[in-house]
Amino acid sequence: MAVDRDHVLRSAAALLTRKSTATMDEVARAAGISRATLHRHFAGRDALVRALEALGIEESEAALDAARLDDGPAREALRRFVTEIESAAGLLAFLYTENQLFEGEAQNEGWSRIDARIAALFRRGQTSGEFRIDLTPAWLTEALYGLMASGAWAVAEGRLAPKDFTYMIVELLLGGALRREEP
Amino acid sequence: MAVDRDHVLRSAAALLTRKSTATMDEVARAAGISRATLHRHFAGRDALVRALEALGIEESEAALDAARLDDGPAREALRRFVTEIESAAGLLAFLYTENQLFEGEAQNEGWSRIDARIAALFRRGQTSGEFRIDLTPAWLTEALYGLMASGAWAVAEGRLAPKDFTYMIVELLLGGALRREEP
DNA sequence: CCCAAGTGAGACGTGAACGTCTCACAAGAA
DNA sequence: TTCTTGTGAGACGTTCACGTCTCACTTGGG
Numbered sequence: 001m002a003v004d005r006d007h008v009l010r011s012a013a014a015l016l017t018r019k020s021t022a023t024m025d026e027v028a029r030a031a032g033i034s035r036a037t038l039h040r041h042f043a044g045r046d047a048l049v050r051a052l053e054a055l056g057i058e059e060s061e062a063a064l065d066a067a068r069l070d071d072g073p074a075r076e077a078l079r080r081f082v083t084e085i086e087s088a089a090g091l092l093a094f095l096y097t098e099n100q101l102f103e104g105e106a107q108n109e110g111w112s113r114i115d116a117r118i119a120a121l122f123r124r125g126q127t128s129g130e131f132r133i134d135l136t137p138a139w140l141t142e143a144l145y146g147l148m149a150s151g152a153w154a155v156a157e158g159r160l161a162p163k164d165f166t167y168m169i170v171e172l173l174l175g176g177a178l179r180r181e182e183p
Numbered sequence: 184m185a186v187d188r189d190h191v192l193r194s195a196a197a198l199l200t201r202k203s204t205a206t207m208d209e210v211a212r213a214a215g216i217s218r219a220t221l222h223r224h225f226a227g228r229d230a231l232v233r234a235l236e237a238l239g240i241e242e243s244e245a246a247l248d249a250a251r252l253d254d255g256p257a258r259e260a261l262r263r264f265v266t267e268i269e270s271a272a273g274l275l276a277f278l279y280t281e282n283q284l285f286e287g288e289a290q291n292e293g294w295s296r297i298d299a300r301i302a303a304l305f306r307r308g309q310t311s312g313e314f315r316i317d318l319t320p321a322w323l324t325e326a327l328y329g330l331m332a333s334g335a336w337a338v339a340e341g342r343l344a345p346k347d348f349t350y351m352i353v354e355l356l357l358g359g360a361l362r363r364e365e366p
Numbered sequence: 367c368c369c370a371a372g373t374g375a376g377a378c379g380t381g382a383a384c385g386t387c388t389c390a391c392a393a394g395a396a
Numbered sequence: 397t398t399c400t401t402g403t404g405a406g407a408c409g410t411t412c413a414c415g416t417c418t419c420a421c422t423t424g425g426g
Contacts, residue, residue: 150329
């Protein structure tokens with residue numbers, strides 16, 4: 001009888017990834033509940049987005065934990081992270097663009113924590129000599145977000161096979177498009 | 184007296200890059216005209232977005248022409264293209280996300296032409312042995328869009344210096360994050 | 367069995383943005 | 397100067413999604 005809050009959030013995430021302007025009614029139907037019930041659990045669209053944001057942050061931090069960013073080569077840590085985050089990539093792509101229009105308002109501090117952890121990984125790679133130092137950790141972090149969003153949309157629209165998601169992102173981010181003699 | 188259509192479009196592009204949900208009134212004020220006059224030139228929000236789309240396509244094709252994609256090493260052609268497109272990157276970032284919600288409707292064929300030309304550049308680079316072949320031209324094209332959007336937003340929000348825009352995008356896309364002994 | 371809690375369906379009022387319209391005014395052309 | 401054209405300001409009605417509310421129904425617990 002009781003609505004599964006987590007199921008509602010994941011349905012909403014899946015829908016909003018495809019159509020970021022979906023109405024509350026569409027969100028409710030996608031979750032298989034009525035608009036009234038949706039409002040009983042989330043005061044309004046804003047509250048829903050905030051809940052999705054919290055979910056996105058939670059999943060990101062879980063992926064960061066599972067990827068053990070401090071262990072082994074930075075490149076392998078990055079690969080583990082992208083593998084872990086894949087299932088949440090669509091949600092993150094939605095939140096990434098949604099954040100663009102929160103102009104003025106301070107962004108959730110959770111994102112700052114996540115940014116810092118990812119940037120620290122790139123910095124560690126630079127310090128160890130694994131990564132080049134002319135691309136700043138902040139930019140590499142930003143680029144990772146952009147590639148994840150592109151990858152998530154490409155998968156959603158059938159332009160990229162889901163199984164290639166991690167490989168394409170990690171290989172491009174780490175190795176770039178240029179062919180190299182020595183791997 | 185007569186309104187400068189091009190000026191209106193560029194104002195709208197600049198505003199919508201920052202705030203994609205801006206109202207027609209905000210767009211009008213940003214261009215320094217009244218809402219009534221804006222409606223005299225663009226029947227509605229949809230028509231405005233279509234006009235912006237046409238502008239984005241026009242600027243993209245102009246950049247493609249100016250970059251002479253068929254000349255010299257593919258990597259240099261790519262660098263020329265990103266340099267040429269930089270001034271329109273914000274507009275393209277807006278259109279890139281806006282396209283996500285045109286589900287169902289066929290996208291403007293102009294984008295198909297542009298996609299094809301960029302993908303052809305990557306394919307040329309692969310054929311010549313310059314680029315690796317395990318990353319598909321379609322994905323490299325998608326990734327380029329994603330990085331341009333990330334770059335444009337990062338610049339708009341002050342996280343990236345405008346002068347570094349081209350370098351960061353091209354270097355990451357071509358060379359990746361890994362440090363290499365031989366350049 | 368009965369009751370309480372949660373849900374679905376739908377009505378209702380609200381507010382925002384839209385698109386249209388009118389009218390007065392300013393600028394350039396005749 | 398006079399006339400024409402385009403603009404600004406604002407009023408107006410419409411649409412759409414929102415948030416709230418009611419009421420009947422279902423489901424699970426006591």
